Amino acid sequence: MNYHWDWGVFFRSTGVGHEIYLDWFFSGLAMTLGLALAGWIIALVLGTVLGVMRTLPGKVLPRIAGAYVDLFRNVPLLVQLFIWYYVIPDWLPDAIGNWLKQDISPTTNAFITVMVCLGLFTAARVCEQVRTGIQALPRGQANAGYALGLNIVQVYRHIVVPQAFRIIIPPLTSEFLNIIKNSSVASLVALPELLGQTKQLVDFSAAQFEAYTVGTLIYFVVNIALMFFMRWVEKRLRVPGLIALGGK
Amino acid sequence: MNSDNSAMIRFNQVNKWYGRDHHVLKNISLEVKQGEVVVVCGPSGSGKSTLIRTINQLEPVNDGEIWVDGVQVNHPRTNINRLREEVGFVFQHFNLYPHLSVLQNITLAPVKVRKMSQADADQRGMELLERVGLSNKRDAYPSQLSGGQQQRVAIARGLAMQPKVMLFDEPTSALDPEMIGEVLKVMQNLAESGMTMMVVTHEMGFAREVADRVVFLDHGEILEQAAPAQFFNNPQCDRAQQFLRQVLAPMHG
Ligand SMILES: Nc1ncnc2c1ncn2[C@@H]1O[C@H](COP(=O)(O)OP(=O)(O)O)[C@@H](O)[C@H]1O
Ligand SMILES: [Mg+2]
Numbered sequence: 050m051n052y053h054w055d056w057g058v059f060f061r062s063t064g065v066g067h068e069i070y071l072d073w074f075f076s077g078l079a080m081t082l083g084l085a086l087a088g089w090i091i092a093l094v095l096g097t098v099l100g101v102m103r104t105l106p107g108k109v110l111p112r113i114a115g116a117y118v119d120l121f122r123n124v125p126l127l128v129q130l131f132i133w134y135y136v137i138p139d140w141l142p143d144a145i146g147n148w149l150k151q152d153i154s155p156t157t158n159a160f161i162t163v164m165v166c167l168g169l170f171t172a173a174r175v176c177e178q179v180r181t182g183i184q185a186l187p188r189g190q191a192n193a194g195y196a197l198g199l200n201i202v203q204v205y206r207h208i209v210v211p212q213a214f215r216i217i218i219p220p221l222t223s224e225f226l227n228i229i230k231n232s233s234v235a236s237l238v239a240l241p242e243l244l245g246q247t248k249q250l251v252d253f254s255a256a257q258f259e260a261y262t263v264g265t266l267i268y269f270v271v272n273i274a275l276m277f278f279m280r281w282v283e284k285r286l287r288v289p290g291l292i293a294l295g296g297k
Numbered sequence: 298m299n300s301d302n303s304a305m306i307r308f309n310q311v312n313k314w315y316g317r318d319h320h321v322l323k324n325i326s327l328e329v330k331q332g333e334v335v336v337v338c339g340p341s342g343s344g345k346s347t348l349i350r351t352i353n354q355l356e357p358v359n360d361g362e363i364w365v366d367g368v369q370v371n372h373p374r375t376n377i378n379r380l381r382e383e384v385g386f387v388f389q390h391f392n393l394y395p396h397l398s399v400l401q402n403i404t405l406a407p408v409k410v411r412k413m414s415q416a417d418a419d420q421r422g423m424e425l426l427e428r429v430g431l432s433n434k435r436d437a438y439p440s441q442l443s444g445g446q447q448q449r450v451a452i453a454r455g456l457a458m459q460p461k462v463m464l465f466d467e468p469t470s471a472l473d474p475e476m477i478g479e480v481l482k483v484m485q486n487l488a489e490s491g492m493t494m495m496v497v498t499h500e501m502g503f504a505r506e507v508a509d510r511v512v513f514l515d516h517g518e519i520l521e522q523a524a525p526a527q528f529f530n531n532p533q534c535d536r537a538q539q540f541l542r543q544v545l546a547p548m549h550g
Contacts, residue, residue, distance in 0.1 A: 192355055193392035197406035197458060198382035207405060212396050
């Protein structure tokens with residue numbers, strides 16, 4: 050195979066103002082990170098609530114959260130995205146459906162859709178991590194709170210959840226890296242995030258090897274950097290002997 | 298809901314089962330008066346922890362009544378969180394919060410439950426740390442303390458709510474032998490200050506010197522209740538005699 054490598058392509062003008070092709074990677078990366086972050090906020094908040102629900106006494110709340118997890122973990126992400134994008138808008142009340150389809154730009158529409166899809170998908174995974182973290186704590190931790198007169202909300206808020214989160218920083222970090230990688234499905238609903246921009250560059254310039262090389266490298270570098278950053282955060286928050294003696 | 302009885306803690310015909318046929322507490326009737334120190338002892342598995350944990354309802358009971366300072370704790374309309382504010386509990390394994398400093402461990406409940414200002418809670422917390430001899434450890438984390446120090450912090454944490462009663466479930470049995478004395482000393486001082494205390498322990502020296510009464514539990518039943526001198530010198534039932542032989546001279550048990 051004699052492919053003619055042409056790295057100069059990135060510095061050529063796209064024909065729009067002063068923009069060069071390299072700029073597409075930056076705008077794509079910004080979109081990817083924005084999407085991942087927005088989805089992550091949904092996932093973290095909802096996942097924490099669901100994870101706590103799974104550990105509560107009684108049957109109803111744990112079962113609701115369990116059903117949520119089963120549903121969102123057993124349908125492929127791409128299928129979920131297509132349902133959110135192509136099916137749900139028709140089922141929404143007309144006001145919201147029309148707003149999504151007509152009032153806002155297709156890009157905004159796609160962004161909101163993917164953000165919700167990624168957020169709800171990842172929430173199921175965060176839920177399971179939070180549940181695991183809570184269940185790893187000795188029963189005596191909560192009991193010590195109850196014995197002092199704290200109510201269940203205070204026990205979760207001040208004792209159980211803060212400790213559980215310190216335990217699950219490593220798996221939560223991989224979930225965050227996953228959401229960045231998973232956000233690439235957005236290119237299938239025409240959202241110009243990193244993969245979308247890479248594909249577009251290929252269409253415009255035919256420099257497919259160069260484009261995919263750079264796109265891949267950007268995903269890789271961003272994820273590795275985040276991984277090291279989170280390791281540092283974990284060290285800073287680490288409490289020695291967090292899981293100490295058992296005791297009830 | 299007030300009882301005309303002046304007892305600080307009162308069990309009236311209390312029964313508890315685990316599952317269908319494990320009868321762990323059998324017809325328990327017991328009173329602890331204001332300012333009294335009662336030691337509960339008995340073989341492992343006899344129900345001592347279960348008994349003491351029913352007082353603040355960390356364990357529910359199946360029937361009978363438990364009263365603390367004139368409030369029936371196992372009445373459905375009793376606000377159990379309010380009641381627990383009045384009842385300090387010290388666990389065998391300390392159960393300090395590992396993510397909070399010593400002082401924060403002590404002030405959490407006064408601030409969140411009693412709505413005390415952080416400054417007031419800190420000040421009270423420091424007084425209590427002084428009392429248990431650990432004022433230099435205010436900013437340490439539990440994992441940086443020895444077992445004996447952790448248990449003294451746990452006692453201070455219980456006292457921070459200004460409880461009417463302090464309950465101890467084998468407070469020294471997770472400790473290395475050389476640390477047992479420092480914890481017992483704090484408990485003795487507390488007893489001398491007039492605190493109503495119920496203590497599950499095998500420390501017979503403590504029972505002899507500090508307790509007003511010893512309760513002997515076996516298979517979920519109270520087999521004997523007596524003043525320490527009487528209990529140790531002249532135990533009535535066979536099971537108590539056997540138990541005492543074992544704890545007092547374990548090598549010849
Ligand atoms: N959560 C529980 N479920 C079932 N059985 C229990 C539970 N907790 C304790 N038991 C049983 O109840 C009995 C009394 O236990 P416990 O009160 O811990 O005894 P002690 O403190 O005197 O050693 C034991 O036989 C123990 O196995
Ligand atoms: Mg016990």
